[in-house]
Amino acid sequence: MYWTEFFIPTNKEIPADAKIPSHQLMIRSGMIKQESSGIYSWLPLGFKVLKKIEKIVREEQEKAGAIEMLMPTLQAVELWKESGRYDGYGKEMLKIIDRHNRFLIYGPTNEEQVTEIFRAFVKSYKNLPLNLFHIQWKFRDEIRPRFGVMRGREFLMKDAYSFDLNEEESKKSYYKMFISYIKIFKRLKINTIPVVADSGEIGGSLSHEFSIITNTGEGQVYCDKRLFDLELDNDDLNNLSDLERAVGNYTQFYSATEDKHNEKIFKEKVPEEFRLKGKAIEVGHIFSFGEKYSSPMKAYITNKEGKNVSVYMGSYGIGVSRLVAAIIEYSHDKKGIIWPNSVTPFHVGIINVQADNKECLKVIQEIKSEFEENNLEVLVDDRDESVGKKYADMDLIGLPYILTIGPRDIKEKKVDVKFRHTDTKENLSIEGAINRITSLAKEKTRS
RNA sequence: CGGAGCGUAGCGCAGCCCGGUAGCGCACCGGUCUGGGGGACCGGGGGUCGUGGGUUCAAAUCCCGCCGCUCCGACCA
Numbered sequence: 429m430y431w432t433e434f435f436i437p438t439n440k441e442i443p444a445d446a447k448i449p450s451h452q453l454m455i456r457s458g459m460i461k462q463e464s465s466g467i468y469s470w471l472p473l474g475f476k477v478l479k480k481i482e483k484i485v486r487e488e489q490e491k492a493g494a495i496e497m498l499m500p501t502l503q504a505v506e507l508w509k510e511s512g513r514y515d516g517y518g519k520e521m522l523k524i525i526d527r528h529n530r531f532l533i534y535g536p537t538n539e540e541q542v543t544e545i546f547r548a549f550v551k552s553y554k555n556l557p558l559n560l561f562h563i564q565w566k567f568r569d570e571i572r573p574r575f576g577v578m579r580g581r582e583f584l585m586k587d588a589y590s591f592d593l594n595e596e597e598s599k600k601s602y603y604k605m606f607i608s609y610i611k612i613f614k615r616l617k618i619n620t621i622p623v624v625a626d627s628g629e630i631g632g633s634l635s636h637e638f639s640i641i642t643n644t645g646e647g648q649v650y651c652d653k654r655l656f657d658l659e660l661d662n663d664d665l666n667n668l669s670d671l672e673r674a675v676g677n678y679t680q681f682y683s684a685t686e687d688k689h690n691e692k693i694f695k696e697k698v699p700e701e702f703r704l705k706g707k708a709i710e711v712g713h714i715f716s717f718g719e720k721y722s723s724p725m726k727a728y729i730t731n732k733e734g735k736n737v738s739v740y741m742g743s744y745g746i747g748v749s750r751l752v753a754a755i756i757e758y759s760h761d762k763k764g765i766i767w768p769n770s771v772t773p774f775h776v777g778i779i780n781v782q783a784d785n786k787e788c789l790k791v792i793q794e795i796k797s798e799f800e801e802n803n804l805e806v807l808v809d810d811r812d813e814s815v816g817k818k819y820a821d822m823d824l825i826g827l828p829y830i831l832t833i834g835p836r837d838i839k840e841k842k843v844d845v846k847f848r849h850t851d852t853k854e855n856l857s858i859e860g861a862i863n864r865i866t867s868l869a870k871e872k873t874r875s
Numbered sequence: 876c877g878g879a880g881c882g883u884a885g886c887g888c889a890g891c892c893c894g895g896u897a898g899c900g901c902a903c904c905g906g907u908c909u910g911g912g913g914g915a916c917c918g919g920g921g922g923u924c925g926u927g928g929g930u931u932c933a934a935a936u937c938c939c940g941c942c943g944c945u946c947c948g949a950c951c952a
Contacts, residue, residue, distance in 0.1 A: 441887045445945055747952035816913040834911055
């Protein structure tokens with residue numbers, strides 16, 4: 429992709445309304461544009477990242493046995509009255525009246541909807557377990573939206589819903605999702621902390637939040653750093669005891685939110701060098717809530733004995749749009765964003781020092797196609813701008829590998845390579861640079 | 876929802892207190908020179924001052940209503 433043929437409206441000025449780094453950087457790098465309080469357009473660069481995160485989430489959820497579908501954004505309020513949540517959720521629900529004077533809501537979540545689908549089609553224990561997920565826009569009419577897409581009113585969320593015959597089976601589904609979440613966050617290169625959580629409005633007994641620690645989150649979290657070094661074996665875990673062991677590996681370490689934190693236990697359990705406390709951004713939340721919805725909504729299944737019983741459910745959310753901001757909070761410097769390879773909008777940025785130098789353009793085109801043959805995405809800054817501006821913009825939008833092509837170096841078939849992650853530069857041969865970056869990018873994109 | 880503040884060119888702001896027909900930086904357009912970290916010079920374009928009303932000979936400026944946005948607090952992926 430050439431910069432002049434794409435659309436990246438960058439801005440040098442820090443927008444007055446944006447207070448936290450991710451919000452400022454997303455606006456300055458032309459990823460998003462605010463349309464209303466808590467409502468944003470996703471411009472091409474932001475959209476690319478959003479889609480990449482979405483893809484990773486989808487792949488991992490499917491590996492864990494969840495099946496993708498799509499439910500509508502608008503829901504009839506009747507379902508919410510049936511579950512008893514209509515009053516509980518209250519003003520956060522955006523209500524819409526259609527021309528027939530029917531009340532609809534822009535869904536803040538989909539437990540009711542999916543339960544309705546389930547009860548319409550599934551009648552037998554033989555069809556269980558089942559886990560359905562979708563990635564859909566939600567709307568919660570927050571009292572005070574803030575921090576850009578971190579706490580918007582409209583947001584993209586992956587929500588999965590599990591259906592099981594009984595509590596034990598349901599636990600299995602829950603643990604599978606727990607492990608799947610660990611894998612997702614690993615691929616996104618963010619350290620998340622699973623914290624035992626209140627289940628809030630969703631309700632239920634077993635619940636974990638997955639948070640990342642940054643300077644600008646909301647609410648304190650305390651944890652044991654050793655959590656971050658844990659490795660998952662890649663085997664598919666299918667029986668409860670294996671799953672329990674894998675999850676237990678994580679939950680054995682101390683982690684607590686402010687309200688549940690116990691300084692004494694913290695100090696007993698966690699050696700000083702592993703103690704970590706900071707502000708948390710919640711990026712995922714999983715719940716097991718049994719019959720909370722299936723019972724009032726009569727989502728019954730027939731068990732082996734021929735009896736009708738309420739299905740056991742759980743729900744599992746990931747804030748996809750929030751993750752874009754969360755990753756930036758986690759990975760940026762004064763100059764701009766630093767994307768992990770797995771979600772970067774382009775892997776390689778190429779700066780053309782002299783916009784009208786034909787020889788440079790030719791070399792760039794060759795380098796570009798070679799990267800593209802290796803499935804790396806390339807953005808060539810071919811604008812007729814000063815070099816300084818091009819560097820500043822490249823750093824701002826956060827591409828991991830930045831090549832400088834200029835008349836000085838191409839005579840010797842060399843190129844300057846900047847590694848954004850380490851903020852280091854090397855002068856390499858063109859072939860060497862291509863090989864090096866290709867292997868680095870692939871290695872880091874996988875894992 | 877309680878408290879505070881803001882709305883003037885695409886962005887960041889000054890002007891408002893003390894009323895007299897709107898300004899700065901960046902961005903943008905044309906040109907010349909440049910080009911290895913936001914380059915220089917010359918020449919240009921662009922604003923119903925959020926909106927409705929009131930006071931006044933005269934309102935960006937004073938008064939009232941409305942709308943929008945932001946910040947601090949209580950709530951949420």
